[in-house]
Amino acid sequence: MALIAPSVLSADFLNLSCDIHMINESQADWFHLDVMDGRFVPNISFGLPVISAIKREAKKTLDVHLMIEEPGKYAEDFKKAGADILSVHIEACPHLHRNLQQIRSLGMKAGVAINPHTPVQLMFDILQDTDVVCMMSVNPGFGGQKFIQQTIEKIMILKAEINRRGLSTLIEIDGGVTIENAREIVQAGADVLVAGNTVFSTENPSETIALLKALTS
8 A cells, every 4th residue: 555645735825734634634644845946946835944833733754855956955954844754856966875874864764856857777876775766757846747657667667676676665756646547656666655736626635635545555
């Protein structure tokens, strides 16, 4: 059964406390928090104060996805804000091994995010140091985009390598996850599904989370 991580970027920020409570009481496993700096991606989202506020009410894992330049400068700040998992982009980190060591030394699980155009084989040398691979299945920066179908093949390639080496690295899929494609994504080898608009645009987000969970069991 896949883990479900609702993306708070799609929540109602005028009623954020209500949406946090909904996720707490739902079958969701993680909170997925997208941090964008307007430099690495063409959008700006939220940062440390919002994550600190969410942490005060959240009862589940905070999965923080940094879509920012120079993430190593801020890792300690995100730990203090409440991140349990911290993912940095392979494309933003010329010294990725050092970044992952830093994240783990701070007591967080270390994630690597990878853009749609980046060959998944570039993850192979760093897999043993990676707790979560956040595979982008849309171009990062905006919610509501269509799933890039080529991602399915990339999931299968990465899963085969993880299994061949007997690693426990999780594959997380971020972008374009829907009720219609969730089962196919998990059958390809995904362990975690990030869902934003699919959850928060429905009349009953908690029921939608339960449906995603059932579809991937």
